[in-house]
Amino acid sequence: MLESQNPQEGADRAAAGREAGRPANGAPLADREVPLPGSEAFGTTPAAVHAWLDGEASEADARLADARQVALWSRIETETAQRRRMTTPAYVQQRIMDALPQATPTMATATATDTSTVAAATQTSGMIALSPVSAVLAAAGLIAAGFLLARFVA
Amino acid sequence: MVIGEKALPIPAQEGLSEASLRGYPSAVTNIDTTLSTEVDSDQEIISRVIAGNRDAFGTLIHRYSDALYRHALGMTGSPDVAEDILQTSFIKAYHHLGEVRGRFDAWLFRIVANGCKDWLKNIRRSHLSYDEDDQPSNLTTPDEDLDRTELRHDLDSALAELAPSLREAFVMKHVEGRSYEEMADLLGTTVGALKMRVHRAREALQALLEEKYA
Numbered sequence: 001m002l003e004s005q006n007p008q009e010g011a012d013r014a015a016a017g018r019e020a021g022r023p024a025n026g027a028p029l030a031d032r033e034v035p036l037p038g039s040e041a042f043g044t045t046p047a048a049v050h051a052w053l054d055g056e057a058s059e060a061d062a063r064l065a066d067a068r069q070v071a072l073w074s075r076i077e078t079e080t081a082q083r084r085r086m087t088t089p090a091y092v093q094q095r096i097m098d099a100l101p102q103a104t105p106t107m108a109t110a111t112a113t114d115t116s117t118v119a120a121a122t123q124t125s126g127m128i129a130l131s132p133v134s135a136v137l138a139a140a141g142l143i144a145a146g147f148l149l150a151r152f153v154a
Numbered sequence: 155m156v157i158g159e160k161a162l163p164i165p166a167q168e169g170l171s172e173a174s175l176r177g178y179p180s181a182v183t184n185i186d187t188t189l190s191t192e193v194d195s196d197q198e199i200i201s202r203v204i205a206g207n208r209d210a211f212g213t214l215i216h217r218y219s220d221a222l223y224r225h226a227l228g229m230t231g232s233p234d235v236a237e238d239i240l241q242t243s244f245i246k247a248y249h250h251l252g253e254v255r256g257r258f259d260a261w262l263f264r265i266v267a268n269g270c271k272d273w274l275k276n277i278r279r280s281h282l283s284y285d286e287d288d289q290p291s292n293l294t295t296p297d298e299d300l301d302r303t304e305l306r307h308d309l310d311s312a313l314a315e316l317a318p319s320l321r322e323a324f325v326m327k328h329v330e331g332r333s334y335e336e337m338a339d340l341l342g343t344t345v346g347a348l349k350m351r352v353h354r355a356r357e358a359l360q361a362l363l364e365e366k367y368a
Contacts, residue, residue, distance in 0.1 A: 045360060050353055054334075072360065072367050079305050080328045088223040092237050093215050096244045104206050105251040 045069060196258040200251055211251075215244055218259060221330065222266045228325030229270035229318075231310050239269040263340050267322065274318045305367065312362040316355055323351035324359070 049069050052062035062070050194213070202210040219240060226236035243265045254261055313321055326332045326340075327348075334345045334352075341348070 045353070045357055050356065053328075053356065054349070054352075069360065069364070072364055073356075075305060075367055076309065076359070076363070077328070079302065079309055082302075083224065083228065083329045084331050086220075086224055086227065088219040088240065089233075089237070092223070092240060093212070093219055095237075096215055096219075096241045097209075097212050099241060099245055100208060100211060100248050101245075102208070104208065105204055105248055107204055107252040 200254060200258060204252055211248055218262055224330055225325060226266055226270055228329040229321060230273055231314060235273060239266060239273060243269050260340050271318050308363060308366065312359050315362060316358055320351050320355040320358065323348055324355035327352045
């Protein structure tokens with residue numbers, strides 16, 4: 001598809017996007033990882049609460065902004081702190097060791113020789129293997145087909 | 155109570171950092187016994203494994219399994235699934251150990267993180283929750299225990315509602331206690347992008363939980 005070279009058309013599309021509450025490039029604000037400069041603050045949590053949760057502000061500052069949300073996050077933190085202390089069940093580590101293959105992992109060395117060897121091996125593996133008996137049968141079949149074709153043409 | 159990084163004692167002790175790995179109790183019985191006096195670098199251990207010392211891999215399992223298990227558990231909500239992902243990831247890492255370039259811990263983390271995301275993509279989710287026995291508990295009264303069980307259940311349900319990328323960011327920040335810089339290092343993205351993901355995850359969780367708990 002050919003792109004329009006009319007600059008006014010792009011400006012019109014951007015204006016229409018802004019009217020629909022979208023940024024100029026059409027992506028919904030909620031999908032953006034970094035808000036556009038000048039766009040409204042995202043979400044309902046005060047910045048002071050986020051800053052407190054990120055360790056960048058005091059709890060007192062966060063409480064001044066929204067005491068209810070601080071209470072909620074304090075409860076959630078109690079639960080996440082419990083999870084933070086969890087350790088792998090002892091039998092899991094042993095189970096992983098038992099499940100490891102006996103073969104030793106090999107060092108991946110991508111030298112020119114190795115690469116050509118791998119390429120040659122790949123080529124060889126793509127060929128069809130023929131036993132002597134099947135080769136003779138195939139030759140006989142081809143000769144018979146040749147005779148039939150010659151008689152048909154004659 | 156302070157929730158942010160200042161209140162989190164974990165990252166320096168339990169993150170994926172070699173410098174912080176001294177003094178872990180061992181649950182693996184056949185790890186390399188030559189490691190008793192000093193902590194070897196990951197690369198030294200990898201060299202020993204490739205040289206044929208299979209048991210040396212136990213040191214790497216022992217070194218990183220807790221942090222990775224918490225990640226898998228936080229992402230999947232199921233201890234059984236977390237154990238399976240951990241096992242599969244370590245076996246995959248063992249197979250490809252010779253291909254490690256750069257930091258082993260970051261490479262291993264990506265294997266586990268991708269395993270979790272694949273599971274989240276493929277599973278038709280039913281509610282999965284931690285078993286009571288899997289949680290450490292220092293609460294004493296039955297009322298507190300009941301409250302905590304309910305909150306745990308509700309938090310699991312709310313986490314399951316989040317998009318995988320938001321859930322991953324929230325779990326790494328609040329459950330694993332990592333700094334934004336460490337998260338950016340492991341996930342290969344920017345601190346700003348991760349802050350936005352964590353903030354969006356908090357907004358979503360708050361919307362789901364505040365009516366009942368705030």
